[in-house]
Amino acid sequence: MAEPERAVLSRLLSFTQPSPALETVGGCQTVAEVRVLVVNTGGTIGMIPRSEGLAPEANKLAGALAKIPILHDVAYAKETKLYSRLALGDDSLVLPLSKENKRIIYTITELSPLLDSANMSPADWGKIAKCLEANYEKHDGFVILHGTDTMAYTASALSFMCENLGKTIVLTGSQVPIYELRNDGRSNLLGSLLIAGQFVIPEVCLYFYNKLYRGNRVTKVDAESFNAFSSPNLPPLANAEVDFTINWETVWRSNTTKKFEVHTNMNSNVGILRIFPGITTAAVKAFLQSPMEGVVLETYGSGNAPNNRPDLLEELKKATDRDVVILNCTQCLRGAVSLVYATGKTLLDVGVIPGADMTPEAALAKLSYVLGKPQLNLAEKRKMLNENLRGEITVIPIGTRITLRDSKFIQGIAKYLYISCKEELEAVRDALTPALACTAAKTGDLDALKALQNMGANLSSGDYDGRTPLHVASCEGNLELVTYLLESGATVYAKDRFGATPLMNAIKFRHPDVISLLRKTGAHLSSQELVNVGTELCSLAFKGDIDGLRAWHLGGVDLNQQGYDGKSPLQVVMHHVDIYDMLLLEPNT
Numbered sequence: 001m002a003e004p005e006r007a008v009l010s011r012l013l014s015f016t017q018p019s020p021a022l023e024t025v026g027g028c029q030t031v032a033e034v035r036v037l038v039v040n041t042g043g044t045i046g047m048i049p050r051s052e053g054l055a056p057e058a059n060k061l062a063g064a065l066a067k068i069p070i071l072h073d074v075a076y077a078k079e080t081k082l083y084s085r086l087a088l089g090d091d092s093l094v095l096p097l098s099k100e101n102k103r104i105i106y107t108i109t110e111l112s113p114l115l116d117s118a119n120m121s122p123a124d125w126g127k128i129a130k131c132l133e134a135n136y137e138k139h140d141g142f143v144i145l146h147g148t149d150t151m152a153y154t155a156s157a158l159s160f161m162c163e164n165l166g167k168t169i170v171l172t173g174s175q176v177p178i179y180e181l182r183n184d185g186r187s188n189l190l191g192s193l194l195i196a197g198q199f200v201i202p203e204v205c206l207y208f209y210n211k212l213y214r215g216n217r218v219t220k221v222d223a224e225s226f227n228a229f230s231s232p233n234l235p236p237l238a239n240a241e242v243d244f245t246i247n248w249e250t251v252w253r254s255n256t257t258k259k260f261e262v263h264t265n266m267n268s269n270v271g272i273l274r275i276f277p278g279i280t281t282a283a284v285k286a287f288l289q290s291p292m293e294g295v296v297l298e299t300y301g302s303g304n305a306p307n308n309r310p311d312l313l314e315e316l317k318k319a320t321d322r323d324v325v326i327l328n329c330t331q332c333l334r335g336a337v338s339l340v341y342a343t344g345k346t347l348l349d350v351g352v353i354p355g356a357d358m359t360p361e362a363a364l365a366k367l368s369y370v371l372g373k374p375q376l377n378l379a380e381k382r383k384m385l386n387e388n389l390r391g392e393i394t395v396i397p398i399g400t401r402i403t404l405r406d407s408k409f410i411q412g413i414a415k416y417l418y419i420s421c422k423e424e425l426e427a428v429r430d431a432l433t434p435a436l437a438c439t440a441a442k443t444g445d446l447d448a449l450k451a452l453q454n455m456g457a458n459l460s461s462g463d464y465d466g467r468t469p470l471h472v473a474s475c476e477g478n479l480e481l482v483t484y485l486l487e488s489g490a491t492v493y494a495k496d497r498f499g500a501t502p503l504m505n506a507i508k509f510r511h512p513d514v515i516s517l518l519r520k521t522g523a524h525l526s527s528q529e530l531v532n533v534g535t536e537l538c539s540l541a542f543k544g545d546i547d548g549l550r551a552w553h554l555g556g557v558d559l560n561q562q563g564y565d566g567k568s569p570l571q572v573v574m575h576h577v578d579i580y581d582m583l584l585l586e587p588n589t
């Protein structure tokens with residue numbers, strides 16, 4: 001082949017590769033780029049052997065990952081920098097294109113010093129939480145690298161500390177360092193990045209050995225196997241097999257219109273007391289002494305303690321009378337504290353709070369969190385401990401719930417399509433309900449949305465174009481529906497196939513009240529949506545479109561951004577006195 005033909009051919013071929021630098025639709029790339037922050041806290045995953053044993057090594061991980069092709073696509077990184085599109089920092093790594101056509105760009109930040117997780121303390125949980133808070137808006141999801149020994153404690157603590165969470169946070173680590181030939185670190189990290197980058201699961205999760213768990217439900221059960229964690233009282237949120245299967249019905253949502261914030265004031269006067277046959281009164285008394293304020297009492301079976309030991313019960317009673325909060329958890333791996341036995345009822349009588357099916361790790365973290373709220377009085381704290389704050393306890397729904405699988409409509413369709421097995425029925429349900437919910441959002445039919453939700457529909461899932469009912473209601477400017485959806489757990493961070501968020505839709509269709517509500521809930525435009533904003537603003541300024549500019553401003557966009565030719569909207573509209581005044585006088589949100 002002649003040289004010029006070869007050049008043309010290779011240019012044509014390069015167009016058949018997904019080349020986001022060239023493909024844009026409505027200001028957004030057709031290949032969605034997402035940003036994940038990896039917070040490295042230490043743990044075996046990044047340890048190296050030393051004379052005293054394995055220990056974390058600082059400033060080594062990013063360089064090592066950059067040489068692993070499944071964890072860094074060198075060619076894409078070079079191309080992206082070449083086109084100088086999104087600011088891809090020198091320390092950024094990028095995964096090869098995912099099956100879902102997404103580019104996950106990730107950056108590693110290391111906490112100092114890196115720790116074996118046996119050395120972790122509540123102050124370190126605070127550091128992690130603060131780091132998440134500082135980087136929340138700049139990233140779509142988060143991965144926390146952590147040692148396995150106390151990962152269940154940190155995951156539990158962060159689940160409470162992260163209030164009104166709307167993005168995915170995944171803790172992971174490994175049993176063997178990632179630098180060794182045969183290790184579990186690579187697949188744990190890759191799986192965590194793919195989940196944090198591709199799915200909005202607004203929970204603090206833990207990913208290990210192909211399973212995603214709710215963080216406050218896990219416990220470490222094996223010191224040697226790659227399969228180190230178990231979630232005895234809740235099935236995994238997701239399974240990573242040939243494809244990721246997300247168990248959307250199990251995903252916990254904060255159902256709020258409040259913004260994300262972290263609570264770092266954890267009470268450290270808490271502890272775990274495990275009873276055993278023959279435990280002495282002196283030991284119990286010593287444990288419950290001031291300054292102890294909250295205790296997880298690990299009891300037998302369904303929450304039983306000896307009721308033939310008045311000495312012991314007396315000490316527990318004295319402690320609860322002194323306002324020490326005692327939470328009852330079972331020593332069993334599975335099952336819950338209940339009032340089946342007289343021996344269990346006795347504890348309730350001395351003021352001990354039943355902890356349902358919480359793990360001791362979750363119970364300790366919950367105590368530390370609730371007792372760290374100085375604005376609450378004791379009765380409010382005890383009430384809060386009984387409540388299900390982050391899906392840490394199982395709440396059995398009252399009455400039977402009709403599921404969409406049982407619905408006559410879905411069954412009718414299934415019959416028409418000759419579908420009989422459960423999996424196919426569920427596939428029909430999952431394909432139909434997002435479209436039905438989006439239609440209800442379009443027509444403003446709140447009753448239909450409520451009915452769909454009552455039947456178990458996930459109002460956060462998107463249709464074939466990734467558009468969720470919240471996208472549609474935001475376009476329509478239906479404040480009532482938007483409020484309902486947010487209070488039902490719909491995520492403001494969903495992106496459709498063009499990378500657009502509900503906030504972008506509300507801005508484009510100029511619905512100020514919806515924009516304000518979405519912003520209050522923590523919505524912000526993604527870095528991908530902000531790429532061509534300067535030019536868009538200048539064009540609105542040129543047209544004298546003051547409402548359009550106001551919508552962007554309300555959406556949190558800085559109106560001083562420059563367009564493609566380096567001019568700011570202000571420079572474009574020197575001659576429009578009214579817009580000029582607005583651009584000059586309105587403070588940035």
Ligand code: ASN
Nearest residue numbers: 043044116117147148149
């Ligand atoms: N000791 C290590 C840690 O917890 C264990 C591990 O990560 N596998 O940091």
